[in-house]
Amino acid sequence: xxxxxxxxxxNRDGEPQTYLNNGHGLRSWFLTKDHKRIAMLYLVSVAxxxxxxxxxxxxxxINLLAPNGLFESDTYNRIFTTHGIIMVFFFLVPxxxxxxxxxxxxxxxxxxxxxxxxxxxxxxxLYIFGAAFTVIAVIAGGVDTGWTFYTPYSSTYSNxxxxxxxxxxxxxxxxxxxxxxxxxxxVHTMRAPGLTWFRLPLFVWxxxxxxxxxxxxxxxxxxxxxxxAIERVAHVGIFDPAIGGDPVLFQHMFWFYSHPAVYxxxxxxxxxxxxxxxxxxxxxxxxxxxVAMSSLAIGVFGFLVWGHHLFVSTQSVYLGIIFSFLSFAxxxxxxxxxxxxxxxxxxxxxxxxxxxxxxxxxxxxxLIGGMTGLFVAAVGLDVHLTDTYFVIAHFHYVMVGGxxxxxxxxxxxxxxxxxxxxxxxAWARAAMVIQFVGFNLTFFPxxxxxxxxxxxxxxxxxxxxxxxxxxxxxxxxxxxxGMAITICYLIWSxxxxxxxxxxxxxxxxxxxxxxxxxxxxNFYETPVVTWEAYDFTVVxxxxxTGMAAE
Amino acid sequence: MMIHKFLLGMSxxxxxxxxxxAADVDNLYLFLVGLTVFxxxxxxxxxxxxxxxxxxxxxxxIPAHIEGSxxxxxxxxxxxxxxxxxxxxxxxxxxxxQYTIPNDATDIYVVGKQWMWxxxxxxxxxxxNEVHIPIGKKVRFVMASEDVIHSFYxxxxxxxxxxxxxPNRYSTVWCEPTMTGTFHIFCAxxxxxxxxxxxxxxxxxxxxxxxxxxxxxxxxxxMAERGAALxxxxxxxxxHKSDATGQCPKLEGIYGTEVLLEGGxxxxxxDSYIRESVLSPMAKIVLGYKPLMPSFQGQVSExxxxxxxxxxxxxxxxxxxxxxxxxxAAAPAAKAPPIMMSGSPxxxxxxxxxxxxxxxxAASSQPVQKR
Numbered sequence: 001x002x003x004x005x006x007x008x009x010x011n012r013d014g015e016p017q018t019y020l021n022n023g024h025g026l027r028s029w030f031l032t033k034d035h036k037r038i039a040m041l042y043l044v045s046v047a048x049x050x051x052x053x054x055x056x057x058x059x060x061x062i063n064l065l066a067p068n069g070l071f072e073s074d075t076y077n078r079i080f081t082t083h084g085i086i087m088v089f090f091f092l093v094p095x096x097x098x099x100x101x102x103x104x105x106x107x108x109x110x111x112x113x114x115x116x117x118x119x120x121x122x123x124x125x126l127y128i129f130g131a132a133f134t135v136i137a138v139i140a141g142g143v144d145t146g147w148t149f150y151t152p153y154s155s156t157y158s159n160x161x162x163x164x165x166x167x168x169x170x171x172x173x174x175x176x177x178x179x180x181x182x183x184x185x186x187v188h189t190m191r192a193p194g195l196t197w198f199r200l201p202l203f204v205w206x207x208x209x210x211x212x213x214x215x216x217x218x219x220x221x222x223x224x225x226x227x228x229a230i231e232r233v234a235h236v237g238i239f240d241p242a243i244g245g246d247p248v249l250f251q252h253m254f255w256f257y258s259h260p261a262v263y264x265x266x267x268x269x270x271x272x273x274x275x276x277x278x279x280x281x282x283x284x285x286x287x288x289x290x291v292a293m294s295s296l297a298i299g300v301f302g303f304l305v306w307g308h309h310l311f312v313s314t315q316s317v318y319l320g321i322i323f324s325f326l327s328f329a330x331x332x333x334x335x336x337x338x339x340x341x342x343x344x345x346x347x348x349x350x351x352x353x354x355x356x357x358x359x360x361x362x363x364x365x366x367l368i369g370g371m372t373g374l375f376v377a378a379v380g381l382d383v384h385l386t387d388t389y390f391v392i393a394h395f396h397y398v399m400v401g402g403x404x405x406x407x408x409x410x411x412x413x414x415x416x417x418x419x420x421x422x423x424x425x426a427w428a429r430a431a432m433v434i435q436f437v438g439f440n441l442t443f444f445p446x447x448x449x450x451x452x453x454x455x456x457x458x459x460x461x462x463x464x465x466x467x468x469x470x471x472x473x474x475x476x477x478x479x480x481x482g483m484a485i486t487i488c489y490l491i492w493s494x495x496x497x498x499x500x501x502x503x504x505x506x507x508x509x510x511x512x513x514x515x516x517x518x519x520x521x522n523f524y525e526t527p528v529v530t531w532e533a534y535d536f537t538v539v540x541x542x543x544x545t546g547m548a549a550e
Numbered sequence: 551m552m553i554h555k556f557l558l559g560m561s562x563x564x565x566x567x568x569x570x571x572a573a574d575v576d577n578l579y580l581f582l583v584g585l586t587v588f589x590x591x592x593x594x595x596x597x598x599x600x601x602x603x604x605x606x607x608x609x610x611x612i613p614a615h616i617e618g619s620x621x622x623x624x625x626x627x628x629x630x631x632x633x634x635x636x637x638x639x640x641x642x643x644x645x646x647x648q649y650t651i652p653n654d655a656t657d658i659y660v661v662g663k664q665w666m667w668x669x670x671x672x673x674x675x676x677x678x679n680e681v682h683i684p685i686g687k688k689v690r691f692v693m694a695s696e697d698v699i700h701s702f703y704x705x706x707x708x709x710x711x712x713x714x715x716x717p718n719r720y721s722t723v724w725c726e727p728t729m730t731g732t733f734h735i736f737c738a739x740x741x742x743x744x745x746x747x748x749x750x751x752x753x754x755x756x757x758x759x760x761x762x763x764x765x766x767x768x769x770x771x772x773m774a775e776r777g778a779a780l781x782x783x784x785x786x787x788x789x790h791k792s793d794a795t796g797q798c799p800k801l802e803g804i805y806g807t808e809v810l811l812e813g814g815x816x817x818x819x820x821d822s823y824i825r826e827s828v829l830s831p832m833a834k835i836v837l838g839y840k841p842l843m844p845s846f847q848g849q850v851s852e853x854x855x856x857x858x859x860x861x862x863x864x865x866x867x868x869x870x871x872x873x874x875x876x877x878x879a880a881a882p883a884a885k886a887p888p889i890m891m892s893g894s895p896x897x898x899x900x901x902x903x904x905x906x907x908x909x910x911x912a913a914s915s916q917p918v919q920k921r
Contacts, residue, residue, distance in 0.1 A: 074743050146740050152715065153698040153742060157664075241716030242847075247699055248714060281604070287618030290627075312701065312738075313712045314721050317649045321642045328634035332627060339626040340618075342593055345600035349610040360597060367593055371586040378637050380644025381578050384708040387701060387738040451579065452565050453705025455738045458746035462734065536612045 003540040004502035004514050005547070007524050018420060018517040033117035034520055039103035040418070041124050046099060047487070049090040049131065056083035058480055061442075061473040067463045076459035077144040078160065084147030089169050090131055092403050093261060096268035097214075098123070098179055100410045101207045103418055105183060107511040107518060108201050110192025110527040115185040123178040130172030137164035146457060148258070151239035151250040155231040163232060166225045173218045173225075176264070180214035183207055192510070194529035201509055201533055202278075202291055206271025209295040213260045213267070213302060221257035224250065248313050255306035263302040266398060267295055269362070269406025270337060276359035276409045277341050279507035281348030284534035287340045294333035301330035311382050320379050327377035334370050338363060351505070354428035358409025361436050365401025369394060372447065390450025393443045400439060408432075408486065415490065416504050420517040421497030427489040435482035441475025501546030508534050512543065568733055568754065569707035570726040574644050576708075582637065648709070651724045655690035658683065659773070659856040662693065662700035662713040665744035667735060670856055673764055674772045679750035681735070684760035685727050692821055692859075693721045694852045701739035704752055706731075712739055717829035717847065719822050727754040777861025780854055784846065798843060799836045805866025810837040824859050 009017045019036045022028075029037060059079045063071045071079070102120065106113055114120050137143055143165045145154040154162050187208050191200070200208075227238050228250070237244030278285045285291055307315060307323030341363055350356065372394040376382045385391060415423050445468040454465045461469070503512040514523050531538050567573050604613075658681060659670040669681040683689050693702055695715040702723065703710040711723035737748035755763060770776065781787055789798035799809075804819045812835040817823050826833050828850060831843035850858070 069746075073746060077740075077743065077745070144742070148740075150699060150740065153740070157698050157742060241714075246716065281613070282610075283613050284615055284617075286616060287623045290618065290623050311645075312710050313699075314714050314719060317645065320645060324641055324645075325638050328638045331634055332631050335630040336623065336627055338593060340623070342596050342600070343619075343622065345597065345604060347616065348600070348604050348613050349606045350601055350604050351606045360601070363597065364590075364594060367590055368586065371582075371589060374585070374634070374637055375579065375582050378578060378582070378641030378644075380641045380646075380648060381575055381582070382641070383645065383648055383710050384575050384579075384705070386710065387703070448563055451563065453703070453734060453736065455703065455736045455746075457740040458736075460746045462749075535615075539612075 002525075003542045004512075005542050008515050009519070009524065016515060017519045018515065019520045020420070020517055022520045031121075033113070033121055035102050035106050035114050035117065035120055036418070036518065036520075038120050038124055039099050042094060042098040042102060042127070043418075045124070045127065045131070046091050046095050049086050050095075051487075053083055053086035053091055054480060054483060056080075056086065058476060059083075061476040063459065064461070064469045065473050067461055067466050069459045071459070073459040074144065077146075077457070078138075078142030080457060081143045081146050082138050085134060085143065085165060085169070087399075088147055088261070088265075089172055090127075090134065092265040092399055093176060094127060094172075094179075095407045096272060096403065096410065097183070097207055097210055097264075098127070098175075100203075100272065100407070100414060101183065101210075101268060102179070104414060104511055105204060105207055106186060106190070107514065107522050108204050108509060109187065109190060109195055110510050110523065110529065111186060111190040112521045112523070114182045115190060116182050119178050120182055123175045123182070126175035126178070127172055130168045130170070130175060133164050133168030133171065135168075137161040137168065140164065148254060149225075149228060149250075150254075151228065151231070151245070151247045152241065155228055155238075155245075155250075156240045156242070163229055166229050170222050170225045170229075173222050176214050177218050180211035180218075183211040184215065192527045192529050195510075198289060198292070199529060199531070199533050200292075201271075202274035202285055202288065202295075203268075203271035205292040206267050206274070206295045209299040210264055210267045212296075213264050213299045217257045217260040217264070217303070220253060221261075224253040224257065227253075248310065248315070251310055251313055252306065255309045256303075259306045259309065260299075260302045262395070262398070263298050265403045266366075266406075267298060269403040269410075270295065272406040272410035272413075273341060273359050273362050275509070276355050276362075276413055277344050278534045279413065279505055279509070280351045280353060280356035280359065281345050282506065282508075282536045283344050283346075283348040284532070284536075285340065286343035286346070287336075288533060291337055291340050294336045297333040298330060301326065301333070305330055308377060308379075308382070309386075311379050312386055324377055324379040324382075328374070331370065331373060331377065334366075334373075338367055338370070352429075353412075353425060353505075354423070354432055355409050355413035355505075357429060357432045358405050358412060361432060362402060362405040362409060365397050365405060365436075365439065369397030369401050372397065384453075385450060387456055388450035389446040389454045389456060392456050393446035393450060396443045396446075400443070408435075411490070413505070413507075414511070415493070416500030417511055417516050417518070419494055419497070420500050421493045421495075422500050422504060423493045423497060424489050427485065431482050431485040431489070434485065435479055438475050438478030438480070438482050442472050442479055443475070445469075445471040445475075499546075501544060503539065503543040506536070506539050506544045508536050508539055512539070566706045566729060566731065566733065568727055568729040568731065569704075569709060570728055571644065571647050572706070572708045572728075574647065578637075578640050578644060581640075585633070585637075649723070651690050651722060652688050655688040655724050657690050657692050657860075659853075659860070660691050660693040660702060660713070661696060661852040661856070662702065662737065662741075662748075663696035663852075664698065664742055665737070665748040667702070667737075667748065667750050668853060670773055670853060671764070672773050672860060674770065674776070675764065676853075679735075680753065681750070682753045682755055682760065682763050683727060684757050685730050685754050686757070688724060688726045690722055690724045692856065693723070694825070694856070696852050698741045699739050700737045700741050700748065703736045703738035704733055705736070706733035707752075710738055718826040718833065720825060722821075727752075730754045730756055773857045773860035774864035775861075776854075777857035777859070777864070780850075780858055781861055784850070786858075789843070797840070799839055801862055802865045803867050805863045807867065809834075811835060812837055821859050821863075824862050825855055828855060828858065 011017050019034055056079050063069050063076050140161050142160055143162055144160040145158050230236050231238045239245040239247050239250040274285050305327045307319055308327045311320045376385055376394055449465055449468045500516040502515050510527055564576055661668040667679050669677040693713040695713045700713040702713055707725040709723055709725045711721050713721045732751045732753045735750040735752055789796045790801045792802050794800040807819055809817050809819050811817055817834055829847045832841055835841050
């Protein structure tokens with residue numbers, strides 16, 4: 001296979017052919033079937049919702065500066081609900097698969113596109129359609145049930161826009177399902193010649209495992225939301241005991257989706273981290289097969305642990321103990337990944353560039369997120385911890401420290417590939433450090449708050465908790481500044497960034513063997529893979545330097 | 551002021567240990583904190599060391615391929631697994647302690663509603679958003695919700711249990727206070743607008759102070775006495791006759807015993823059973839009786855229902871007369887047999903049994919209470 005730089009083709013204007021200049025105008029974007037353009041549509045959409053969700057997070061933190069709260073309780077309840085719904089369903093679930101997965105998965109397996117390009121575009125429209133309902137729900141006065149929609153509060157008592165938000169979540173679920181379907185079929189049928197399953201990049205493995213979880217769990221969310229809507233509209237007794245339903249049934253059904261959804265949010269980010277660690281240290285991932293299999297194991301075990309959200313919900317004691325045991329089982333594959341990533345660094349050639357910093361940041365924060373998972377899985381201890389700030393801190397260490405760090409790390413690693421421009425390295429390193437500090441200052445005090453008994457979803461609180469809340473709000477401010485810096489320099493780099501070579505990192509993987517940005521068809525000649533994953537001996541120096549060999 | 555509170559707060563990263571199992575919970579917590587610190591330091595040290603030692607230098611050769619190591623990977627799969635098993639067993643042991651309600655616990659009846667906690671003592675005292683209990687005595691909280699799910703949380707006791715609405719269950723949880731003082735009660739399950747105002751205090755008093763407190767204030771009879779009055783007022787007495795000649799089962803002596811149902815099933819006549827029988831009488835029909843009873847859902851308040859339960863309990867096998875003695879003497883409920891609560895409407899599965907504290911010919915076994 002020839003080097004990417006030597007294959008570069010030029011259009012009539014003498015510009016290099018890329019997916020970005022193959023068609024101009026809104027129509028070329030909104031009716032595109034190119035997975036890369038759809039990924040960019042998703043990027044803009046999830047970035048928008050991340051910003052909105054982030055603003056709501058700041059409003060939460062502002063309210064909690066004072067024990068009596070700065071907003072009315074009703075307002076606060078709507079703020080944290082909106083924060084949760086937007087961040088979970090419109091940022092964390094789609095972020096890595098729909099942006100990075102969409103862009104990279106076909107390229108990483110040497111394919112021209114996903115298996116069903118039109119369905120891929122449909123996924124994005126479903127996302128926007130679902131998001132529109134949720135935005136209307138927020139504008140029309142908001143939702144006050146928490147993102148968990150527990151019955152009978154949500155089905156009978158709340159007089160907020162539960163239905164609109166529910167419809168939005170129902171629709172956006174199908175967006176995920178179709179993306180999952182697309183990924184599974186693509187990985188099975190469209191791998192390049194010679195690219196066997198165990199030569200796949202771990203990012204592909206992680207997205208494959210995620211897709212399986214999405215396909216199997218998201219329909220249950222659709223069913224649950226539908227039943228909730230039926231009860232709310234037609235007063236059929238399903239969850240409300242006053243009309244013959246069982247409120248705990250809702251919790252079982254909700255968490256049957258929403259616990260696997262945690263893995264939908266974090267598994268793709270783990271895939272990103274495998275790529276970051278390997279490529280930025282130029283080492284193959286230590287114990288590739290075990291890391292790949294641990295993704296599948298997390299996916300499978302993830303379906304068996306929903307009951308650990310119900311330890312104090314009058315669930316049988318014996319059931320609680322079984323769910324506790326299964327929750328510990330899911331900790332093992334996560335632990336394996338952390339150890340294997342660390343071992344990957346051994347005898348590597350470790351870069352200090354921003355993607356690596358994000359990779360290390362992920363390991364550190366996910367380690368604490370994962371270890372505190374043991375606290376909440378230990379059933380007798382969780383009785384005290386559940387529904388307190390300890391749980392808030394725990395899942396933010398996993399979701400923000402894990403998924404968001406993974407997403408940002410991936411964005412930096414593949415930014416040159418996606419946009420053809422380098423981001424400014426010094427700014428990126430500084431932003432990462434600011435975010436890391438801000439994040440820890442925000443969420444570490446919440447572990448202590450939680451153990452002291454501060455319940456979640458409290459608009460007001462006893463004054464002895466104020467100091468820790470002030471720390472947390474200060475941290476959130478720093479974190480927001482860090483995020484704003486990243487957003488600014490990434491936008492700046494679109495026009496002003498240094499042009500990227502096909503392989504600026506000297507990384508391994510098919511995506512680095514095509515031009516930056518890639519042409520619409522990804523490769524001018526179908527790659528034939530004769531090497532294992534993360535084989536840095538096949539990296540061609542001219543793709544790194546961008547200078548065609550004489 | 552704030553600084554003072556801050557220092558006070560930092561000196562106590564744990565809430566007061568005010569119940570018999572609080573220290574057990576804290577020990578597991580501190581062990582896990584230690585474990586987290588150990589692994590965080592271990593991994594961070596490894597990363598920092600590698601980061602410095604193997605930092606990229608100009609003209610680094612391509613690092614050698616290292617496939618992995620079955621031995622190393624086995625070690626760091628098996629060791630976390632063993633540690634996990636250990637923590638699991640420890641957590642489960644504490645959980646069983648928290649949710650195995652002792653036979654000799656005194657009942658306090660709790661109603662959660664948007665947005666307050668209401669308490670009733672068997673002796674008749676009623677409180678809102680505060681409850682007084684004696685130190686060193688086991689207390690069982692029998693809880694019902696009037697509307698949505700609430701969660702009864704006392705951080706100082708490390709005690710929490712959701713209060714789930716529904717005709718077929720009471721939520722129960724217990725504690726044994728070991729420290730006098732006043733502690734927070736929080737609603738831990740989001741319940742709407744004023745969720746964060748659904749807070750209160752539990753005051754743990756010395757036995758002597760508690761008796762003084764119990765004897766103070768105007769009272770309108772014990773819970774059982776009020777229940778007896780309601781039993782007449784709602785006309786229950788016309789069918790549930792004490793001489794068993796009524797159209798409905800005789801209720802004297804029934805509390806805590808096993809009841810044979812139509813269809814061959816059995817149920818234990820515990821608090822939840824009585825509650826369900828009043829609110830949805832068709833759910834469980836006693837063998838040999840016709841489904842005649844109307845539902846009292848919407849007519850009987852949660853607090854009245856608890857008084858009725860207390861009355862049925864007082865005429866149970868404990869042989870206490872209908873008009874229970876006034877407060878001061880050991881509460882009749884304290885001697886009542888333990889009951890079986892079940893999270894499901896099905897008859898509760900067979901649970902571990904203990905010897906009955908109050909022998910009853912009809913009750914062949916006395917299940918230890920679990921959910």
